[in-house]
Amino acid sequence: MDLRSVSVKKTNTLRQFLIGMTLVTLLSMTCFALGELVDYRVVALLLLVTVSILAVLFDILPVLAAALLSAILLNVFFIEPIPHYEITDAESVLLFLVYLFIASVNAVLTNRLRKQERKNRDREEKENTIKLYNTLLNSLSHELKTPIATIIGSIDTLKEADNSIQPTQRMELLSEMEIASTRLNSQVENLLNMSRLETGTLKLKKDWCDVNELVFLIIHKLPSADTHELIFEPDETLPLFRLDSGLMETVLNNIIHNAIRYTPKRTTIQVATAYDDNHLWLTIGDNGSGIPEREISRIFEKFYRLPNSGTGGSGLGLSIAKGFVEAHGGTVQVMSYLNRGTTFTIMIPAETSYLKSEKDDE
């Protein structure tokens, strides 16, 4: 990693030297070709401007080299008598030195400004990272400690209240512990997924995927049967798609889960598919209360949660879903109308296969 960045820097510096020199030479030659039309003072100013622009974009050494070259070119081609190889008279010496001085000071100052700016930007970035880190810690300590508190509390109760506790209460505590553990597990999974996205270690494992099967797999795992109505009419003509089905399972699961969590009981959630030869569309729509317009743009942000949302979410689900879809080269869009509901539309470019049973030997 370090070696690579060093060599990248080297080729960058070399390229900056070349570009700087070439620009200065080209400009001088163009002015020279124009001959009498441009005065040497104009040429000097034009060269200065070029060196200044270079100083904004490039490192100090390539810029100084370009400044020196421009001073020499100015002297040779534009100061009478032309060509003018020797600097003998006081006026040309002065002109040469003053020009070189201005160009160099210009380069050094601009460079210093750039460095300062970069330092500020770095500091700002660092501050943002720390802010994000704090949000993460706050969110984490709450989201992880709540279920842990439930588990520890239940264990204490079960241990100490040996006989005073009713069998039904005992079962209740046990099922609370079960729910809390499941929640902990899914939080950890969210965090792992987030870090896979953040560190760029995510590698797609594409394979042929039966999307109908995938959707049913997710729907049947959800604990929503008694609170929400989930509708999915499989399209029997749907081809197979080449996708990372593990990631797509997380994407759909997170979006559907979100829909269940943030809509009132008895809301209908409908999953549907559409396709062409190179794309898969998945829509997840609900007829819930909708998302306020000013919140819509923020729902995919990390750790963002709607102001009125209850407990239990980490604010990571949707940003992971978006990250995984984008890893496939796809997009997620959301349309929401207050009191009418929200629809997520996922578009994924993917290879399709229409392999059908007829190819089998009877």
Added chain:
Amino acid sequence: MTSKPTVLIIDDEPQIRKLLEINLAGKGYLVKQAASGKEGLQMAASHLPDAVLLDLGLPDMSGHEVLRKLRGWYGRAVVILSVQNNENDIVRALDNGANDYLTKPFRVGELLARLRSAVRYNDTSSNTRLIEAGDLEVDLGARLVTRSGGVLKLTATEYNLLALLASNKGRVLTHQFLLREVWGVSFQAETQYLRVFIAQLRKKLEDDPNRPKHIITESGVGYRFQ
């Protein structure tokens, strides 16, 4: 045969070993424990357990290494313990001779079911020709499949696929293994065949093909018949 089947647990986490021990001892297994790969290999050699529960993340050597060494001489069941979201690791272990897998966190019921079918696998020499699963019967001798008494019409490939899954009832079979055994080595990467034929089989075997009870999908790994 000895009265109690012996299980060797190779896992460096004392809590997991404790949990496994309590549950397995309660179900009539004789439990042996090892906390490292090296110790595990020694104990496997000295106790010859009926099944080994092997954690893939060990401190001294990788679980894959232990599996490879174990498979050099040990022919009985090996069930892998792995963390979630590690399908690559699981598939690799299954392809290298592990019989089944469990992901942490696992449910105890699941653990016992896996272990039961893994231990049963040791006596496949008695070759059962008739496999039953709920309303299904697969008669390997007569190449006949019946559902609630009625004969199912299956194509040759459908039958071969089902027979392979059924004769490994309760065990997960990887995509690559199924493709290699049913279609041939050159089809190992052609998972689209597998998807299509599994969907077709489910339509014929299952009450609700969208909520399969016999052919279970193990995401990213393979299929399991039960």
